[in-house]
Amino acid sequence: MVKMETRLNTPFLNTPFLVVEGVTFGYGREPLLYNVHVQVQAGEMVGLLGPNGSGKTTLLRLLSGVYRPQQGRILLEGHDLQQWGRRTVARRIAVVPQELHMPFAFTVEQMVSLGRTPFVDFLGSLGERDKNIVKDALQAAVIESLADRVFNHLSGGERQRVMIAMALAQEPRLLLLDEPTSHLDIKFQIETLELVQHLNRERGVTVIAAMHDLNLAARYFPRLILFQRGIVADAAPAEVLEPGVLRRVYGVNVQVGILRGAEHISVLPPGSKPSGEATEGQLNGPGQKPIVHVIAGGGSGELMMRALADTHVPFIAGALNIGDSDHTLALRLADEVITEQPYAPISPAILAQVRASLAAVKLLIICPMPIGSGNLALLREAVIAAERGLPVLLLAGTTDITGRDYTGEGQPLWDVLLQAGARAVESVVEAMDAVKQLS
Amino acid sequence: MKIASEKTTIERRSVKRPVKGLRTLPSALALFILSGVLLAVILISVSFGSIPIPIGAIAQILLNGTGIFHFTRQWDPTAELIIWQVRMPVVIGTALVGAALAVAGVLFQGMLRNPLADPYLMGTSSGAALGAAIAFVLPFDTVYGSFFSLTPVLAFVGAMLTVLFVYSIARSDGQAPVVTLLLAGVVINAVLVALQTLILTLSPHAQFGLQALFNWLSGGVSATSWPPIFVVGTIILVGIAFSLILSRSLDAFALGEEGAAHLGLNVERRKFIIIVVGSLLTAAAVSISGLIGFVGLVTPHVMRLLLGPRHRLLLLASALAGAIFLTLADLLARVVIAPSVLPVGIFTALIGAPFFLFLLRSSKRDYRW
Numbered sequence: 001m002v003k004m005e006t007r008l009n010t011p012f013l014n015t016p017f018l019v020v021e022g023v024t025f026g027y028g029r030e031p032l033l034y035n036v037h038v039q040v041q042a043g044e045m046v047g048l049l050g051p052n053g054s055g056k057t058t059l060l061r062l063l064s065g066v067y068r069p070q071q072g073r074i075l076l077e078g079h080d081l082q083q084w085g086r087r088t089v090a091r092r093i094a095v096v097p098q099e100l101h102m103p104f105a106f107t108v109e110q111m112v113s114l115g116r117t118p119f120v121d122f123l124g125s126l127g128e129r130d131k132n133i134v135k136d137a138l139q140a141a142v143i144e145s146l147a148d149r150v151f152n153h154l155s156g157g158e159r160q161r162v163m164i165a166m167a168l169a170q171e172p173r174l175l176l177l178d179e180p181t182s183h184l185d186i187k188f189q190i191e192t193l194e195l196v197q198h199l200n201r202e203r204g205v206t207v208i209a210a211m212h213d214l215n216l217a218a219r220y221f222p223r224l225i226l227f228q229r230g231i232v233a234d235a236a237p238a239e240v241l242e243p244g245v246l247r248r249v250y251g252v253n254v255q256v257g258i259l260r261g262a263e264h265i266s267v268l269p270p271g272s273k274p275s276g277e278a279t280e281g282q283l284n285g286p287g288q289k290p291i292v293h294v295i296a297g298g299g300s301g302e303l304m305m306r307a308l309a310d311t312h313v314p315f316i317a318g319a320l321n322i323g324d325s326d327h328t329l330a331l332r333l334a335d336e337v338i339t340e341q342p343y344a345p346i347s348p349a350i351l352a353q354v355r356a357s358l359a360a361v362k363l364l365i366i367c368p369m370p371i372g373s374g375n376l377a378l379l380r381e382a383v384i385a386a387e388r389g390l391p392v393l394l395l396a397g398t399t400d401i402t403g404r405d406y407t408g409e410g411q412p413l414w415d416v417l418l419q420a421g422a423r424a425v426e427s428v429v430e431a432m433d434a435v436k437q438l439s
Numbered sequence: 440m441k442i443a444s445e446k447t448t449i450e451r452r453s454v455k456r457p458v459k460g461l462r463t464l465p466s467a468l469a470l471f472i473l474s475g476v477l478l479a480v481i482l483i484s485v486s487f488g489s490i491p492i493p494i495g496a497i498a499q500i501l502l503n504g505t506g507i508f509h510f511t512r513q514w515d516p517t518a519e520l521i522i523w524q525v526r527m528p529v530v531i532g533t534a535l536v537g538a539a540l541a542v543a544g545v546l547f548q549g550m551l552r553n554p555l556a557d558p559y560l561m562g563t564s565s566g567a568a569l570g571a572a573i574a575f576v577l578p579f580d581t582v583y584g585s586f587f588s589l590t591p592v593l594a595f596v597g598a599m600l601t602v603l604f605v606y607s608i609a610r611s612d613g614q615a616p617v618v619t620l621l622l623a624g625v626v627i628n629a630v631l632v633a634l635q636t637l638i639l640t641l642s643p644h645a646q647f648g649l650q651a652l653f654n655w656l657s658g659g660v661s662a663t664s665w666p667p668i669f670v671v672g673t674i675i676l677v678g679i680a681f682s683l684i685l686s687r688s689l690d691a692f693a694l695g696e697e698g699a700a701h702l703g704l705n706v707e708r709r710k711f712i713i714i715v716v717g718s719l720l721t722a723a724a725v726s727i728s729g730l731i732g733f734v735g736l737v738t739p740h741v742m743r744l745l746l747g748p749r750h751r752l753l754l755l756a757s758a759l760a761g762a763i764f765l766t767l768a769d770l771l772a773r774v775v776i777a778p779s780v781l782p783v784g785i786f787t788a789l790i791g792a793p794f795f796l797f798l799l800r801s802s803k804r805d806y807r808w
Contacts, residue, residue, distance in 0.1 A: 066700045090703025097698060103552045104693050104748030117691050118703030124687030124751065170702070 015078050017042035017206055018063070018174065022072035025062055030343055031070070032058055034230055034325050040208065042173070045200045047221030048210045049240070051250050054228045056210040060176050063208065065089040076174065090118035094167035096177040100159065102151050108162050109147040112137050115169025134169050140203075141165035141195060157188025164195060175199065177209035181216060189213070193220045214241060214267040229342070230328035241265050248330075248337045290316040290335050291438055293354075293361040295378050297369035301326045303428045304367055304395060309333035313435055316357050319350045319378065326369075346374050351381060358385040362438050365431055366422075368396040371410035379413045383420060392422035393431050466752040469745075473759035480763050481534060484770045485526045489778060492518050501527075524664075532660040532668045532727055533769045533783075534762035537734055539675040539724035541742075541761025542682050544735035545754050546717035549689035550710060551617050558721040558735035561624045561714060562601040565631035567725040568656060570597025572635045575651045576642035590655065591667060591726035598722035601627060606714055614707055617696075620714075657782030658731035659772065667727055674723040679758050681716050685709070686750035693748065733787040734765050737795045744798050764791065 018040040026032040033055050040046055050056045061067045062074060065081040074081045081089055094115070102111075115137065116130045126134070138144045141161045146154065151162060160180060167175055177196065181189040197220055200207045211217040217224055218237040226233040226240050228249050233240045243256050246267065255268050292308060292315040294301055301317065305326070308315045318338025320327035330337045338353050340346050346354075358364060364385060369375060386392045394417065401414050418424070425431045482501075486494045492514070500522050502508040512519075543558035551560075570593035577589060605627050609619040639649055688709045691699040700706045721735070738761045739753065746756050768786035775781060 061697075064701060066697060085703075086700060086705050087703035090701060093701075095701040097701075100694060100698065102693060103554070104743065106690075106693065106748055110690075110747075110749060114690055114694065114702060117687060120687065122684050122687075124690070 016040065017044075017077060018208075019075040020063070020072070021075065023062060023069040023074060024071040025058060025067060025069050030323075032229065032323065033062075034323065034328075035072070036230055038225065038231060038234065040206060042206055043200070043204050044223060045197065045207045045221055046209070047217040047224045048208060048227055049214060049217055049224055050210075050227035050232075054249075056227050057178055059227065060095070060178055060208070060210055063174075064093055064095045064176055087118045090170060092172060093174045093176065094170040094172035096160075096163045096167050096175070096180055098178045098180075099183060100163055105150045105152060107147070108143060108149050108151055108154070108165075109134065109138065111151050111162055112165045112169050115166040118170060133171065137165040137168040140168055140199065155188075156183050157185070157191060160184060160188065160192050161195065164192070164199075168199070172205060174206045174208070177207070179210050179212055182212050189216060196220070214246075215265075218265045218267075228328055228331055229323040230325060232328055232331040237265055241267055244335065245331065248334070248339075251339065289360070290314045290357070291362045292316070292435060293318075293357050293364045294330075294334070294367065295364065295369070295375075295382065296320065296326045296330075296367040297324055297375060299325045300367040300369040300395075302329055304365060304431060305329055305333045307428050307432050308435065311432065311435075316361065318357070319346050319354055319374075321374070326367075340374075346377050351377055354378065354381050355384070358382070358390060362391070363435065364390055364392045365435075366392065366394050366417075368401075368404065370404045370406060371401065372406050376407055376409055376413070379410065379417070382422075383413060383416050386417055386420035386422050389421075391434075392417060392420075393434055394418075394422050394424045395428070395431055396426065466746070466756075469752070470755055470759065473756055473763065477534065477759050477763050477766070480766045480770075481530055484530045484533075484766050485522060487770060487774050488521070488526060490518070490521060492522065497522060528663070528665055528668050529660050530766060530769075532671070534766050535668070535672050535675050536660060536724040536728040536731065537738075537761040537763070537765025538679065538758040539720040539761075540731065540735035540765070541738035541757040542679050542754055543717040543720040543724075544761075545739040545742075545750065545757050546682055546685070546689070546713050546720075547735075548739055549750060550692055550713045550717075551621070552693065552695070553617075553621075554740070555736075557732075558717065558724075559730070559732075561620065561718060562605045562627045562631065563598040563718055563721045563725060564730050565628040565635070566601025567594040567598040567722065568652070568730065569601075569631045569635045569638075570594040571655050571729075572638050572652055573597075575655075576638060588667075591671075595722045595726040598725055599718060601631060602714060602718040602722075606711065615710060655729040657784055658729040659780070659783045660728045660769065671723045671727050675720060678716055678720040678723070679754070682720075682754050683751060685713055685716065686754055689713070689750040690748075728783075730784070731765065731787060732784050733791045734761050734768075737791045738764055741795055741798055 016039040018038075020036055020038040023036045024031050024034050036059065048056050048059065058067070062069055065074070065084070065086070068082055076089075076092060106114075113126060113130070113134045116126055116134065117124075119130060120126060138147055141164050143158065143161050143165055146158060146162070151159065154162065164180075175196070180192050180196065184192060193216060196207055196209065199205045209221070211221070218241055222236065224233075224235070224237050224240040225231055226245065226249060232249055233242075233245055241256050243254055246254050246256070257266050257268060292313055294304060294308070294315055294317045296304065296317060297320060302325075305315070305317065306329075314335045316336040316338065317326070317330035317334040318336075319340045320330055320337065321340050321342055321344065323342040327337065327339065336357075338350060338357065340350050358381060364382060366379075366382060371379070382392060394414075400411075402411055405411055405414075423434075425434065482494050482497055485497050486492055496514045496518065499508075499510040500514070500519050503510055504523065540558050544556070547556040547558060547560055548554065550556075571590050574590040574593040605620065605623045606615060608627070609615045609623040635652075639652065688699070688704055691702045691704055692709075694702070696706045699709070724731075739757050742753055742756045742760055746752055765783070765787065768790060769783050771786045771790070772781045772783045
């Protein structure tokens, strides 16, 4: 407890413990994460959610300092991670990997003492203090009885405990876990998360964990961040685990209920209709029927989508590629999002979805996005809809779009749109006036 | 189900007892025993030869050599000359080569987390062989008339250049991934072997060169004076000392490169240092011994089975065990059909393989990569 108090009283309390500032990162030329901003206070326990390939693990790697952001920076206690040496970072941040393959027959105690690596001298001898810390870590993870066992002979749950103990031996202020429960049965899942929660509460270790199991995440993490190449939602479980958001991000229908008698939220598959006895307050399925379709991209739709969401106008956005900042924002704000794979051209199936949506809505708003070959297909759909009589607004509309037309074919389509009755509006405010007349 | 599984765990543990007992052998005791065995093997090895000299006399001669002891001379004065000038350089050189190869094996296996890694993996062997081949076809024997003969110098240079070349090929974007390193090593090996064949085929002294190269490739220390042993010995001892400093990093590398980075290691820099130290050891060894296989591959495995995986003990024990192993193999190579000398590589494989397989089978549960 003493330890915890001293930590809470550090002068860093005023500046946030961990700050992610406009971080952009990608393995190749194309960014995987774009302009991510997060702040975490000391002592928080944060769950990181998101589908496979959403960039959760990459974000953890950036937070651990192993990867260097291409843009932006990550500050721990006010210091840029990249300015610190690896050793200095390892004295503050420990990482528990998803799984560990050990080629050699290290015993549990030897493994845990590896956690002292950032603290020992070049000959690697453990001092009295190091030995005590290793002992303490073994105790904290309740694996003293396994100390002399060979790591490779342990069960999955026991290994997870050893890896957590090894991380603890680093005396970390920030503990990062990459899907700590994904290989475990339910008993070990719960034990592992109880252990992590205990460390968070008793030792004041700040925890950020990538999680696959939404229900466990809701149960153990007071704050959840929903991630899809960027932050879609960042709030308490009740707010983040909202069926509409989950459907848009994971691309599958779910229902969310509150189990009677327990305080926690439960995400269920759509097929099993909740019997009234089991759940209450369940809200599922799509919200209101969208009346506006927004075509955007590259950040051009931000103001428009925010304005629509603020005035509670149900809208559909798309098609947008995963990883586009407008996509991340749309997942949060729109009632429905038509999603295409990252950097892929828009496929016929997705175009058909766009066409169906345009047939159902009362208004189409085209934001001033850059026009590449993908958006060209969307413009053609817009032309078809406009010729059919759908009202179309061209935001920040000018008659000349050659500046953002990378194909040379955009301008002719634009002219056709204008001839078909599309109206150019100067600002979001003007567009909102048109939207209000709909209802 | 639960009870049954726990029972088998307990049973498995009790089966492992004997091996576990060995593992908990205090490291100081293990090193003491190995040092004693090494001394004994060196003495025995020195006593064999065309003129048999009793071990007692050898011990006295050697102790006199230290300048601390003064035993009265009860032996033929030529014995002293034979021991100091003929046999000791070879035996000490052999022990050093064995130690160097075993330590290099530990370094590469630990860094690459690959049980098949051996000191020659990164192209040292073909680089050294190419250097030797060039030396054999050149019309002079020494470097500017110094006491260094040309073959070891070119073999050493060839080995080091090859490794650095392989590393620089494998490295891109500040990283040298293990798979790329291994593949680059294999490809460069093939290219250098081709070049070596080409040189020997086109050379006017081809016949002579081929025979010399064959002898060199089959391995064996044939030192005739101390200076090369001193030079090589210095490189090897410094290399072993340096590898001890790397032992903590090697332990961390067992967690994988990312795990090592999380423990505060600058992984790419460490990898480069390990490669350089391992290759220096290998190149130094190869320069006086030619290509001796098996020592660098098997000694680390045997020591790991007996003493556990922690690298500080493993490196020291492997150095001693490698020296013992190669000295013994060399002894056999000299005495089996004396006075002819067989290639030492025959015996490293013939003694090493059964011993290793026996250990592997008796504790196969414990040894999984």
